[in-house]
Amino acid sequence: MGIINNINKAFDHRVRLGIMSVLMVNEYADFKMLKELLDITDGNLASHAKALEQAGYIVVEKRFIGKKPNTRYKVTSPGRKAFKEHLSALEHLINRSE
Amino acid sequence: MGIINNINKAFDHRVRLGIMSVLMVNEYADFKMLKELLDITDGNLASHAKALEQAGYIVVEKRFIGKKPNTRYKVTSPGRKAFKEHLSALEHLINRSE
Helix, strand or coil, X not given: CCCCCCCCHHHCCHHHHHHHHHHHCCCCEEHHHHHHHHCCCHHHHHHHHHHHHHCCCEEXXXXXXXXXXXXXXXXXXXXXXXXXXXXXXXXXXXXXXX | CCCCCXXXXXXXXXXXXXXXXXXXXXXXXXXXXXXXXXXXXHHHHHHHHHHHHHCCCEEEEEEEECCEEEEEEEECHHHHHHHHHHHHHHHHHHHHHC
16 A cells, blocks of 8 residues: 555646645636636646546536626535545645655 | 645656655665555656656665665755745645635
8 A cells, every 4th residue: 555545646736736726615716717826828727627527526617607608617525525535645645754 | 826836846746746755754765665655666666756866856876785786765955945845835735725
């Protein structure tokens, strides 16, 4: 049982950590908000969000605000649970490094 | 200034986190010890250790124990400093997720 086995590959990238960390404390976050908070390109955000969606950890909602299309994201309960486990695995690794 | 900007790309993979976390609390760790602790393949360990070496964060020592070749790793002081900064950036992200 390796010391990194509990680290979830689906979250194993700083952009994904960032997306999940925002969605853990916001009911929704739209594309623009995530892009600004994370300071990354559209493509980078879209590809990592897609991966989290495919893993079932976030859901994507597309709607119109007035005439403008809006994409927003929300964490799923499996996503919340898996991310908490991922964070405690990271914390465990951090604590053994100090 | 994005919330993930302080996360160091050189450490942004669970195998690299694992290697550094072992080397932060052991003066040396050899290939076999790291491989067992992290429960990963030779190739996986070698490629991530190479990347950390090229970043100047660890040094590799090759020697013989009796007739047997032995490869061991040691964290550098820039590596120790950079990894501490990385860990505090991770902790910051973890804390804002809770």
